[in-house]
Amino acid sequence: MDSLTQFVLGAAVSTVVLGPKMGPRKAAILGGVLGTLPDLDVFLPFDDPVDSFVYHRGWTHSLVIHALAAPVIGEALVRLVRPLRTERVRTWLAVFLCLSTHALLDAMTIYGTRLFWPLYPDPVGAGSVFIIDPLYTLPLLGVVLWSLSRRHWSKALGRAVSTALIFSTGYLALGLGLQAHIEARARVLFREAGVEPEKVLAIAGPFNTVLWKVIALESDTYHNLYLSLLDTKTPPQLYSHPRRSDLAACLEGTEPYEKLVWFSHGFLKAEERDGAVVVSDLRMGMTPDYVFRFALAEIEDGRVNPVEPRRAAGTRVMAEGDGDWLVSRLLGRAVARPAEPGPEVPTEKAPLRCPS
Template sequence: MDSLTQFVLGAAVSTAVLGPKLGPRKAAILGGVLGTLPDLDVFLPFDDPVDSFVLHRGWTHSLVTHALAAPLIGEVLVRLVKPLRDHRWATWLAVFLCLSTHALLDAMTIYGTRILWPLYKDPVGVGSVFIIDPLYTLPLLGVVIWALSRKTWTSALARGTAAALVFSTGYLALSAGLQAHMEARARTVYENAGLQPDKVLAIAGPFNTVLWKVIGVEGDAYHNLYLSLLDGDEQPQIYSHPRRPDLTACLEDNEAFEKLAWFSRGFFKAEEVRGRIVVSDLRMGMTPAYVFRFAVAEIESAGAREITPVRDMSHRAMSDGDGDWLVARLMGNMVARAAELDGSSEDLSAGLRMKCSVVPYVK
C-alpha cells in the first residue's frame, strides 16, 4: 500500500496498544515510524530492474523477521523511552504489530509480499484491494489526526481507535469476499463465451472495490474482463489478446524471464518492441500500459540474445479516454474500452509467426 496508509495503520495500532501508557500523540508518531520501516528495502542495492521488482517486499516484510526484530527494537525503546520501562511486553507487542500489519496489508494487494520468508519463499499477493484505497485509509487517518491532537488518553479516543481498526480490518475481509464473487462471476461469463481459462484472477480496480479487472489465462491468449458491482443483466465484453508463446520459447534459460514468470504466477505476456522481447506482468496496469514491463532479450537474425534487463516505459500510464471509461464502467455502464479494442485486433495465432533459437548470453 501507499506510504500514507502504512504510516496511519502503524500509528493507529501503536495508539491502541501504547496510547494509555505513552500518550496518544507520542504513541501515534512512534507507530507511524515503525509502520514504515519494512519499506526501507527500497534503498537496498539490486543487480538490475527485474531483481528490484521481484525482490522488493522480501525479508523486510517477513513475519519471521518481524518476530525476531520486535524484541530487539522493543528493548531499545524500553531503555530509551522512560514511560515504557514498566511496559516491556506491551512495547514488544506494539513493535511486532506495527511491522506485521504493514506486511499483511501489503499482501492484500496484488504486487506480492514474502510474508513467510524464509519458510515459504513465494510471494503472497491477494489483489482484493488496490494500492491506494481511500475507503480503507480515511478512517485510520481520521483517528490518527485525533490522536496527534491529544496529549492525554481518553476513553472516547480508545473507542474511536478501536472502531477505525475494526472497520479497516472488516473492509479487507469484505474485499476478499467480493474478489471471490467476481472470480466466480467471471468464470460464468467465460463459459458462456465458450472460453475455458486455465487461471482466473480478479483484481480490485483503481481506488475502489466496486470495479474489478479479471484476467483469464488460456494457453496462448489472455482474456480481460471488467466487472462492476453495479452491472445490470447485460453481458460484459471480453477482450482477448495473444501472449506470444513463440517469443517466450526463445527465452529458454533467460534468468530475468524465469524470475518474471515465477513472480507473476503465470500472468504474463511477451511482445516484440523495437527489436526486443518485452515481458509484462498482466496483473498491474491495463492493456497496453502495464506498469512493469521489461526488455529481457534482443531479437537477432540467429535468434534471441539475452540482455541485461531494461525497464520498458514506452506506454503511458493511461490510454486516451480511460478516465471517462473508468467512471462509466464503475457506475455499471457497459462502455467499451478503446485501448482494449485496439489490442483485440491482434491475431491470436501470433505464436505461429516467429521461430527462433536461443543465442548464448554474452555480457
C-alpha cells in the first residue's frame, strides 16, 4: 500500500497498544515510524530492474524476520523510553504488530509480499484491494490525526481507534469475499463466450472495490473483463489480446524472464516495441500500457537476442478517455473502453529465430 496508509496503520496499532502507557501522540509517532520500516528495502541495491521489481517486499516484509526483530527493537525502546521500562512484553508486541500488519496489508494488494521468507520464498498477493483505497485509509487517518493532537489518553480515543481498526480489517475481509464473487461471475461469462481459460484472476480497480479487472489466460491469448458490482444484466464487453508466445519462447530459460514468470504467476505478455521484446506484467495497469514493462531482448534480422534487462520506455498508465470510462463502468454502465478495442485479428508474423 501507499506510504501514508502504512504510516497511519502503524500509528493506529501502536496507539491502541502503547497509547495508555506513553500517551497517544508519542505512541502514534512511534507506530508510524515502525509501520514504514519494511519499505526501507527500496534503498537496497539490486543487480538490474527485474531484480528490483521481483525482490521488493522481500525479507523486510517477512513475518519470520519481524518475529526476530521485534525483541531487538522492542528491547531498545524499553531501555530508551521511560514509560515503557516496565512494559517489555507490551512493547515487543507493539513492535511486532506494527511491522507485521504492514506486511499483511501489502499482501492484500496484487504486487505480492514474501510473507514467509525464507520458509516459503514465493510472494503472496491477493489483489483484493488497490494500492490506494480511500475507504480503507481515511478512517485510520482521522483517528491518527486525533491521536497526534492529544497528549493524554482517553477511553473515547481508545474506542475510536479500535473501531477504525476493526472497520479497516472488516473492509479487507469484504474485499476478499467480493473478489471470490467476481471471479465466479467472470468464469460464467468466459464460458458463455467460449473461452476456456487456464487461469483467472480478479483484481480490485483503482481506488475502490466496486469495479474489478478480471484477466483470463489462454495459451497465446489473454482476455480482459471489467466487472462492476452495479452491473445490469447487459453483459460487459470481452477484450482479447495476443500474448505472443513466439516471442516468449525465445526468452524461456533466461534468468530475467523466468523471474518474471515466477513473480507474476504467469500473468505476462510479450510484444515487439521499437525492435525490442518487451515483457509486461498484466496484473498492474491496463492494456495497452502497464506499470511494469521490461525490455529483455532485441530483434535483429529476424533473430531474438537477449540483452541486459531494462525498464521499457514509459507510457501513460491511464489512456485517453479512461477517466470517464472508469466512472461509467463503476456505476454499472455497459460502455466500451475507447483505449481497448474488441478482439484483435491475428496477423502473419515473420518467423523468428531464437538463440541456440
